[in-house]
Every structure is written in structure tokens, then in C-alpha cells.
Amino acid sequence: MDVKKSIVSLALCATTSLMSFGSNSKEFINYSEKSTQAILSSAEQRKYSQIQKLILEMLNSTNLFYKNVVLISNKFIYNWSRENSEEVGKYLANLVSQIDQTKVFFKNLYKRHKDFSFNKETKQNIKDIMALLDSMRKQIQFYIDLTYKGIDAKHSFRGLKKIVEMERIEISIDDYWYSDEIDNNTLFVSTKDTIKEPSKIFDIEDRLTELLKFLSAKKKEMPQIEFAKIAGFDFNAINKQHFDRVSLV
Amino acid sequence: MTEYRQLALGLNTFAYNLNSFDISQLGITENVSKRSIFNRLYYALYNRLIDELPDLQVSTTGDKHQQIEDRLRRNTHNDVCRKAYNLFRDLKTLRVWADYKPTMQDPSSNLTLLLQKTYEVINYDTIFPER
Numbered sequence: 001m002d003v004k005k006s007i008v009s010l011a012l013c014a015t016t017s018l019m020s021f022g023s024n025s026k027e028f029i030n031y032s033e034k035s036t037q038a039i040l041s042s043a044e045q046r047k048y049s050q051i052q053k054l055i056l057e058m059l060n061s062t063n064l065f066y067k068n069v070v071l072i073s074n075k076f077i078y079n080w081s082r083e084n085s086e087e088v089g090k091y092l093a094n095l096v097s098q099i100d101q102t103k104v105f106f107k108n109l110y111k112r113h114k115d116f117s118f119n120k121e122t123k124q125n126i127k128d129i130m131a132l133l134d135s136m137r138k139q140i141q142f143y144i145d146l147t148y149k150g151i152d153a154k155h156s157f158r159g160l161k162k163i164v165e166m167e168r169i170e171i172s173i174d175d176y177w178y179s180d181e182i183d184n185n186t187l188f189v190s191t192k193d194t195i196k197e198p199s200k201i202f203d204i205e206d207r208l209t210e211l212l213k214f215l216s217a218k219k220k221e222m223p224q225i226e227f228a229k230i231a232g233f234d235f236n237a238i239n240k241q242h243f244d245r246v247s248l249v
Numbered sequence: 250m251t252e253y254r255q256l257a258l259g260l261n262t263f264a265y266n267l268n269s270f271d272i273s274q275l276g277i278t279e280n281v282s283k284r285s286i287f288n289r290l291y292y293a294l295y296n297r298l299i300d301e302l303p304d305l306q307v308s309t310t311g312d313k314h315q316q317i318e319d320r321l322r323r324n325t326h327n328d329v330c331r332k333a334y335n336l337f338r339d340l341k342t343l344r345v346w347a348d349y350k351p352t353m354q355d356p357s358s359n360l361t362l363l364l365q366k367t368y369e370v371i372n373y374d375t376i377f378p379e380r
Contacts, residue, residue: 075352075353076352078350078353078354079352079353079354082354174357175357176357177354177356177357177358179342179345179346180350180353181342184338184342186335186338186339186342188339188342188356188357188358190356190357190358190359191359191362192359193359194361194362195362195365198365198366198368198369199369201362201365201366201369202332202366202369205335245335247335247339248359248362248366249339249343249356249357249358249359249362249363
């Protein structure tokens with residue numbers, strides 16, 4: 001039942017990898033499911049002291065997961081969302097779904113605190129769990145938004161690269177980059193080519209921006225395909241528009 | 250030439266020389282060199298822009314960086330201002346990466362191109378349209 005130790009050890013051994021984020025998230029989801037089931041079953045058996053113990057354990061585990069996995073991932077989420085957007089997207093969506101369910105569970109449990117004769121400390125623990133879940137939800141929403149941005153950047157760059165090759169624009173584009181600020185709408189595109197006249201660089205940027213806008217308009221015209229969704233999120237989404245300008249760097 | 254323009258050109262030259270230099274002699278990595286170039290280019294442009302904004306030169310209130318960006322944005326109908334506005338925002342983004350994001354992936358970039366763009370803009374006679 002108590003997976004606190006395994007969460008800690010996994011988080012400490014490799015919080016820098018997407019694989020460890022995925023396995024820690026799965027462990028937390030399993031833990032939350034089992035913990036809420038155990039609370040329900042203890043309630044049916046009127047084991048009130050056991051419920052209070054489980055709630056405290058849930059608070060500690062949620063806190064550990066939030067600090068050692070969710071917050072630490074902030075340092076790496078850009079790289080994951082750029083390189084493995086679909087994979088990280090699925091982990092995040094599953095996590096959000098579990099957080100939402102757990103929040104509802106504790107909200108309902110708090111409403112019934114008189115039935116279970118919870119003491120003051122346990123009532124506060126439930127409130128703390130809900131506050132932690134809210135903070136976690138907010139942080140993960142940012143990760144989800146960045147993941148959508150990463151997917152849009154990848155598709156936009158691929159589209160742009162194809163058009164640049166077809167239209168025989170005087171440069172070739174090799175790679176892309178984007179800011180981790182959601183509302184920064186510039187797609188940075190790099191080229192290995194040299195351009196002798198600096199003023200021409202701005203003209204090429206304008207041309208690439210026009211092509212990006214053309215691509216965005218085409219995306220809007222395309223029929224929206226319903227892919228399999230996880231918790232309402234579709235990480236194959238093609239209808240998200242994050243970029244309206246290209247910068248050649 | 251004003252001190253602000255001199256500083257802008259000096260910082261741009263520093264960035265150019267760092268990019269041309271054999272950095273192994275300086276004992277720094279390519280990543281650190283790139284971060285330093287982004288940082289210096291941003292401040293080269295910052296100083297060039299503030300040269301035309303005497304009220305901001307002496308101002309002690311507010312975020313000057315944001316105020317410069319706001320003034321550029323209000324003038325993007327002017328082509329020169331639009332180019333300066335875009336470059337200022339791009340260099341700001343790259344500088345934030347350079348100074349505050351050690352774990353975030355390296356922005357793929359052609360530094361020569363970025364140096365050319367900055368050199369072009371800081372050498373415009375006038376950036377802000379006359380008021």
C-alpha cells in the first residue's frame with residue numbers, strides 16, 4: 001500500500017529522464033487509486049482511525065511526488081516536449097485525469113467529515129491534499145500547453161522546410177527552436193547557409209513568415225480528425241496555432 | 250558618436266570577435282561562448298535603442314527593457330522600427346535562455362547571421378520615427 005519509498009527512490013535516481021517521469025507518474029497514479037479505494041473500504045468498515053492514517057499518508061506521498069517529480073520536471077519539460085511530445089503528452093494527460101478524479105474524491109470526503117468524525121488535523125490534511133492537487137494541476141497544465149506548442153513547432157517546421165525546398169527559396173533551413181514561454185509566438189529557424197547582404201536576411205524572414213501564415217491557414221481549413229483522446233487531450237492535434245512569425249537565427 | 254552608440258558597437262564587436270575566436274584558448278565551452286554572444290548582442294541593441302530615448306536614459310522608474318519594447322511596438326508601422334522590434338524581442342528570448350536556462354536545449358543558430366542582423370540594425374541612422 002505504501003509506495004512513498006518507491007516514489008522517493010525513483011525520483012532521486014533519475015528525475016532528469018522522461019522514462020523516470022513516466023514510471024514515477026504511473027506509480028503515483030496507481031498509488032492514488034489504491035489509496036482512495038482503501039479509504040472507501042475503511043469507511044465501509046467504519047475503521048475511522050485507519051482512514052485518518054491513510055489520509056496523512058496520501059498527503060505525504062502527494063507532497064513528495066509534487067516536489068520530487070512534478071516541480072523538478074520543470075527543468076526538463078522543454079527538452080521532452082521538443083523531442084518526445086506525443087509520449088510526454090500521454091503521461092501528462094493520464095496524470096491530469098487522475099488528479100481531477102482524486103480531487104473530486106477528497107472534496108466529497110471532506111463534505112462527509114462529520115459522518116467520519118474526523119479530527120481537526122485530518123480535516124486540515126484533506127484541505128492540504130486538495131491545495132496540493134490544485135498546484136500540481138496548474139503546473140501540469142503549463143507542461144501540457146508547452147507540449148502542444150512543441151507539436152505545433154515540429155509540424156510547422158516540417159511544413160516550412162518542404163515549401164522552402166519546393167519554392168527554391170535562396171536558403172535551406174535545417175533546424176528549429178522556440179521559447180518555453182507559451183505566449184512567445186516566434187518560431188526560430190536556423191540555416192547553415194551564408195547570406196552576404198544583411199538586409200536580405202530580413203526579407204527572407206518576411207517571406208518565411210508569409211509561408212508560415214499560409215501553412216496555418218491551410219491547417220485551419222483541414223477537416224478536424226478525431227484522434228484517440230486521453231482525459232480530453234489530443235496530442236496528435238493539428239489545429240493548434242502558436243506561431244505567427246519566423247526568425248532566422 | 251554618443252557613448253551609447255559606442256557601447257553598442259563595442260559590445261557587437263566583442264560578440265563578433267568571440268564568435269571568430271578559437272574558444273579552446275579561453276578555456277570555455279561552445280555553449281558558454283554562445284550564451285555570452287547572445288547576452289552581448291542583446292545589450293548592444295539595448296544601448297543602441299536607448300540612445301534615441303533620452304527620457305529613458307535618465308529614468309529611474311519602471312522596467313526600461315519593457316519600456317523600450319513597448320515604444321518599438323507602438324511604431325511597428327515603420328519598417329525599420331518593425332525590424333528592430335522583432336530583433337529586440339528575439340535577442341531578449343535568447344538572452345533569457347543564455348542567462349537563466351542551463352538545462353534547456355541549446356537553440357540551433359547560425360551566429361554569423363545573428364551578428365549580421367544586429368550589426369545592420371545598430372548601424373541604422375535612425376530607428377524611431379521622428380515625433
